[in-house]
Amino acid sequence: MRSKFSLVSLGLVLAAAHVALAQNGSLHLPSAVEAGSAFSIQTVGSGNAVLYIVGPGQVLRRDVQLGEKTSFASGELRNAGHYTALIVGDSFTGNGTFDVIAANLPATMSFLAKPSRLSVDLHDGISGVAYVFDSYQNLILAPAQVLFQLSGVAGGAQSRTVLTHNGVAWTRMNSASKEGAAQFMARAGTVTATRVIQQVPGNPCTLRITAHPSGQRLVVQTDPVRDCAGNAVPDGTIVTFTETYNGGEATVDVPLKRGFAQTELPSHDGARISVATGVVMGNEIRWGK
Amino acid sequence: MRYPIIIVCSVCLAVFALGSVQPALHQETTDAVGPRPLEKSTETAVVRDYVQAWQSLSVALEQNRADLLDQNFVGAAKERLAGTIREQAALGIQTRYRDSAHDVRLAFYSPEGLSIQLVDTVDYDVQIVDHERLLTLQHVRARYIAVLTPTEERWKVRFFQAAPE
Secondary structure, eight states: OHHHHHHHHHHHHHHHHHHHHIIIIIEEOOSEEETTOOEEEEEOSSSEEEEEEEETTEEEEEEEETTSEEEEOTTTSOSOEEEEEEEEESSOEEEEEEEEEOOSSOOEEEEEEEOSEEESSOTTOEEEEEEEEOTTSOBOOSOOEEEEEEESSSSOOEEEEEEOBTTEEEEEEOOOSSOEEEEEEEEETTEEEEEEEEEEOOSEEEOOEEEEEETTEEEEEEOOOEETTSOBOOTTOEEEEEEEETTEEEEEEEEOBTTBOEEEEEOOTTOEEEEEETTEEEEEEEOOO | OHHHHHHHHHHHHHHHHHOOSOOEEEEOOOSEETTEEOOHHHHHHHHHHHHHHHHHHHHHHHHTOGGGGTTTBOHHHHHHHHHHHHHHHHHTEEEEEEEEEEEEEEEEEOTTSSOEEEEEEEEEEEEEEETTEEEEEEEEEEEEEEEEEEOSSSEEEEEEEEEOO
């Protein structure tokens, strides 16, 4: 029993030594290869063998002559990842691992800018995230500079340079005080991606009405309705006029048209007319006596 | 003396063949990863779906069936793995990946909540089978970067790449 066990143990030790020899002696692997670059693997020994390079990202199989250098052309192994190399000859098997790493030259970028539409004058209202890739769509994990720039509306452009971490860089920007389309750009190396951010007026800031008689009725009209930065509030925004008189009340909702809202109300002496839109209250008019 | 060895080996082979053992999972807890706060439920879902993605990857690469990736992969990750499956099928190769342990750290949650990046130090065994001939079994420890995006049902892996440790 004991001698059998010793033989088995010796066999295992020899097998382990054989694999170690194969790993160290028969297959000379680079520790890392840049994705898509040409490289070679040196084998020792003689005879025919098959070389496998296997990873979740790519698989290669090559008939090789042991003792010769096996070359891989540029672009052949292009997907970054951790690879197992295995050589299977007539008399032995050897294996090892190596890494394929992304090239450091940005070639494409995935740029996500949000939101595509927002109110003016919002602090940190716009976010941008950029993932930077090489020419084989490998994420570049080495730190790379990404320039974010928001421009195209009144005032100076905002720009920020951010280093990627694990291939990603992000920033936040303020929306401008003036409405209009802004260009939100991200640049890494020579690669640029641009998104359009539509900046729209914010909520009305002040509201003022005037009234004048028209026959038996009153014409009530707002001044131009603007947000706090002076941008015209979009047409269609609802303005509510309320008239109270002798315990009664009349309410009219009117959409802004060309920046104004206007309506006609019954003319009652002593009536009080007020106006509101959203959370903003305007002035109040007391009509007649 | 021989029987225990045989039993242990049989169990190991069965485990490898069936792939039914859940990998050990270690997860660094965090409440903020970059610009966006991370809810516990989101964190749990992301890690759960990521580990499930490894199961899909394993079965798809073993059976050379790209359709098995659909449930957990999307975009560039799915295309790349599907490309590997096409290469394997053309060469008559299958690969068996069995992940035994994950050490996951969520690294970045984008401000708008549409992508989350994690770093995983994973232990797995890989077998290479050429025309049904088993060639090797190798244990690998590697660091993976994955980017997941939310879909209607679950978080799916959009990007998946090993990186040197």
